[in-house]
Amino acid sequence: EVQLVESGGGLVQPGGSLRLSCAASGFTFTDHYMDWVRQAPGKGLEWVGRTRNKANSYTTEYAASVKGRFTVSRDVSKNSLYLQMNSLKTEDTAVYYCVRCTVSPLARTGQYFSYMDVWGKGTTVTVSS
Amino acid sequence: DIQMTQSPSTLSASVGDRVIITCRASQSISSWLAWYQQKPGKAPKLLIYDASSLESGVPSRFSGSGSGTDFTLTIGSLQPDDFATYYCQHYINYPLTFGGGTKVEIK
Numbered sequence: 001e002v003q004l005v006e007s008g009g010g011l012v013q014p015g016g017s018l019r020l021s022c023a024a025s026g027f028t029f030t031d032h033y034m035d036w037v038r039q040a041p042g043k044g045l046e047w048v049g050r051t052r053n054k055a056n057s058y059t060t061e062y063a064a065s066v067k068g069r070f071t072v073s074r075d076v077s078k079n080s081l082y083l084q085m086n087s088l089k090t091e092d093t094a095v096y097y098c099v100r101c102t103v104s105p106l107a108r109t110g111q112y113f114s115y116m117d118v119w120g121k122g123t124t125v126t127v128s129s
Numbered sequence: 130d131i132q133m134t135q136s137p138s139t140l141s142a143s144v145g146d147r148v149i150i151t152c153r154a155s156q157s158i159s160s161w162l163a164w165y166q167q168k169p170g171k172a173p174k175l176l177i178y179d180a181s182s183l184e185s186g187v188p189s190r191f192s193g194s195g196s197g198t199d200f201t202l203t204i205g206s207l208q209p210d211d212f213a214t215y216y217c218q219h220y221i222n223y224p225l226t227f228g229g230g231t232k233v234e235i236k
């Protein structure tokens with residue numbers, strides 16, 4: 001069974017740091033792009049960042065709102081995805097979801113258009129003094 | 130950045146109704162669009178990818194259409210389990226962006 005389990009959420013003061021983890025199982029972790037998506041209380045979904053697959057050297061992309069403060073990484077030996085969050089702001093308060101992405105069957109060779117097909121249950125981060 | 134605009138933001142409907150949700154992209158995204166369903170306190174669930182492909186295990190009453198900038202999600206006959214919030218999302222370039230959501234409520 002494909003499964004993603006997040007951990008590491010909690011209460012942190014503004015300016016602080018937190019590291020989220022996501023344990024992946026049931027699929028070949030190195031084959032897939034992996035995302036973090038967040039949802040502030042009562043709000044919609046916001047993409048945070050991505051790490052590409054092994055074929056694309058695990059390179060990363062970020063939303064402008066977190067670039068320079070957040071880092072997405074993975075440890076393939078542990079089948080784990082991470083989100084290192086530094087310089088946290090009150091507006092980073094949200095549920096953070098770990099998401100597996102799958103390349104579209106319509107993508108041509110060399111294209112990697114990927115949709116989000118498996119979501120974890122999320123972990124809550126609260127940034128408050 | 131590509132803006133995704135959903136309408137309506139809230140929709141009241143009855144069991145058995147045919148429901149249509151629209152999503153408009155600020156520029157062409159070809160067919161690189163997905164639809165998700167989210168229930169309160171739960172993670173989103175993929176329904177449709179590539180604008181019109183039904184994810185495995187999703188009931189056939191859900192269907193998607195469109196390409197370019199205009200897309201629709203149709204629920205053929207609304208069931209009690211379908212009352213939820215629906216989001217569209219493009220995946221043609223970065224940043225990936227979602228629509229603001231459409232909440233389907235019981236009439």
